[in-house]
Amino acid sequence: MLVKQVDVQCPYCGHPFHAEVDFSNGDQDYYEDCANCCNPIRFQLHVDELQKHLQVSVSTDSD
Ligand SMILES: [Zn+2]
Numbered sequence: 001m002l003v004k005q006v007d008v009q010c011p012y013c014g015h016p017f018h019a020e021v022d023f024s025n026g027d028q029d030y031y032e033d034c035a036n037c038c039n040p041i042r043f044q045l046h047v048d049e050l051q052k053h054l055q056v057s058v059s060t061d062s063d
Contacts, residue, residue, distance in 0.1 A: 002047075004054055011060045013037040023047045023054050031061070 002023040009016045015036035022028075026047050031040040039060075046055040 002054075006056050008041075008056065008058045010034040010036060010039070010041055011058055012039040012041070019043070019056075021045055021054075021056055 003020055004023065005018055005020050007016065008019050012034060013036055015034060017035060019032070021043065023045060028043070028045040030043050032043055033039065034041050042059045042061055044057045044059070046057075047053070
């Protein structure tokens with residue numbers, strides 16, 4: 001398991017929250033509803049080959 005807690009901000013309402021992201025399966029692209037405004041936040045995870053650099057970005061569905 002390669003789980004990391006990250007601080008992100010909802011791209012819709014700006015609500016800051018903690019998200020636990022699982023990098024064990026490499027790059028991922030999924031949606032999670034904002035606890036505040038219920039809009040679907042798109043999470044994009046990127047892991048390099050050595051699993052040393054983990055990147056998380058959040059965006060709106062329409063991006
Ligand atoms: Zn929100």
